[in-house]
Amino acid sequence: MVQYALIVAGGKGLRMGTDLPKQFLPIGGKPVLMRTLEAFYTYNPEIQIILVLPHSQQSYWLQLCREYCFSLPHVIADGGETRFHSVKNGLAFVNTPGVVGVHDGVRPFVSQEVIARCYSLAAEKKAVIPVIDIVETVRHLEGEGSMTVSRDDYKLVQTPQVFDVGLLKEAYNQSYTSHFTDDASVVEAFGTPVFLTAGNRENIKITTPFDLKIATALIDSCSI
Numbered sequence: 001m002v003q004y005a006l007i008v009a010g011g012k013g014l015r016m017g018t019d020l021p022k023q024f025l026p027i028g029g030k031p032v033l034m035r036t037l038e039a040f041y042t043y044n045p046e047i048q049i050i051l052v053l054p055h056s057q058q059s060y061w062l063q064l065c066r067e068y069c070f071s072l073p074h075v076i077a078d079g080g081e082t083r084f085h086s087v088k089n090g091l092a093f094v095n096t097p098g099v100v101g102v103h104d105g106v107r108p109f110v111s112q113e114v115i116a117r118c119y120s121l122a123a124e125k126k127a128v129i130p131v132i133d134i135v136e137t138v139r140h141l142e143g144e145g146s147m148t149v150s151r152d153d154y155k156l157v158q159t160p161q162v163f164d165v166g167l168l169k170e171a172y173n174q175s176y177t178s179h180f181t182d183d184a185s186v187v188e189a190f191g192t193p194v195f196l197t198a199g200n201r202e203n204i205k206i207t208t209p210f211d212l213k214i215a216t217a218l219i220d221s222c223s224i
Contacts, residue, residue, distance in 0.1 A: 002098030003047045003119055005040040005160070006090040009033055009105025010054055010079040021057060022206055023105045024064065028219035032206055033061070034070050035108035040101075041072050043115045049074035051105075052090040084180045088172045094165055099123055101160035102168075102183045104205055109218055111200040115160060118197060122162035127192055129162075129184045130199030131155035157182060158199040167192060 009023040023033040033051075040047055053061055055078045064070070075093055080086040087102055094100050099122045103110065114130050121128040134151040161183040163171075168183065171190035180186045184194045206215050 001123060002096050002165075003044055004050060004094050004098060004100040004165070005047050006050045006052065006087065006094070006100055006102045007033075007036060007040070007074075007105050008052045008079075008083060008086050008090070008102060009036075010052065010083065010086055024057075024060065025206075025212065027108070027206075027212070027215045030068065031064055032108050032215070033105050034064075034068060036103065036105050036110075037072050037074060039108060039110055039112070040103070040115065043112055043119075048094075050077055050090045050093045051075070052077045052079050052086045054079040082176065082180075083182075084172075084176050084186065087183060091169055091172055094169070096165070098165050099162055100165050100168055101162040103160040106206040107159055107203055108206070109200075109202040109204060109215070110158070110160065111203065114158075114198070114200050114203065118160055118162040121195060121197055122164065125195040126164040126167050127162075127184070127187050127194045128197055129182075129194055130158045130160070130203070131196050132158065132199045132201055132203075155196065157184065158203050158205075163187060 024031050037049055040049060051074050053076055058076055077090045077093055080089050099119055101119060118128050118130055134154050134156055138149050138151045138154060139146045140149045167187065171187045174190060188194055202218055204211055204214060206212060
């Protein structure tokens with residue numbers, strides 16, 4: 001079965017407080033985005049990688065690839081107005097049956113075990129997302145007040161979110177709404193249930209300076 005990895009990297013670095021988009025920031029001497037692509041290539045050297053980048057960032061990415069001698073095979077699709085439109089643009093490059101995983105470009109620490117499990121389960125379940133437990137107390141806001149709710153009733157969602165190709169393409173033919181915050185929400189709106197599997201806590205989304213410190217610590221501790 002053909003496997004695709006659709007890597008979405010449209011960040012502008014606003015929350016990071018830098019002029020350089022967060023996906024290009026170096027950790028351990030290498031841009032975040034390169035580490036993310038390497039995670040999927042390590043899992044399966046035959047996987048077809050589609051990188052979705054804003055058109056304005058593509059020349060800089062190619063410059064980085066030359067500077068770092070980065071030659072992992074991938075194609076580049078134009079980013080869209082929202083994540084929904086970016087994924088839809090990337091799906092235009094998926095042209096054979098199989099399974100496709102959609103992954104945040106700034107999640108370089110997804111484990112090989114999680115990638116493999118998500119792709120394997122998607123072949124059977126059609127729609128699979130990795131999740132982790134919430135360890136903090138959770139409160140629900142009600143008007144001007146709030147109340148504690150059971151954290152056991154909630155999960156934090158990660159990527160890669162992996163789907164049957166035909167299913168995801170059909171789901172993305174729907175009209176966009178602001179409720180589409182990830183691929184699972186798009187597929188669920190199409191009427192297909194999503195299967196949950198365990199993620200890995202190190203699989204953080206690097207969006208703030210604090211996240212960058214954690215990422216650097218992970219690199220140092222693992223000698224990645």
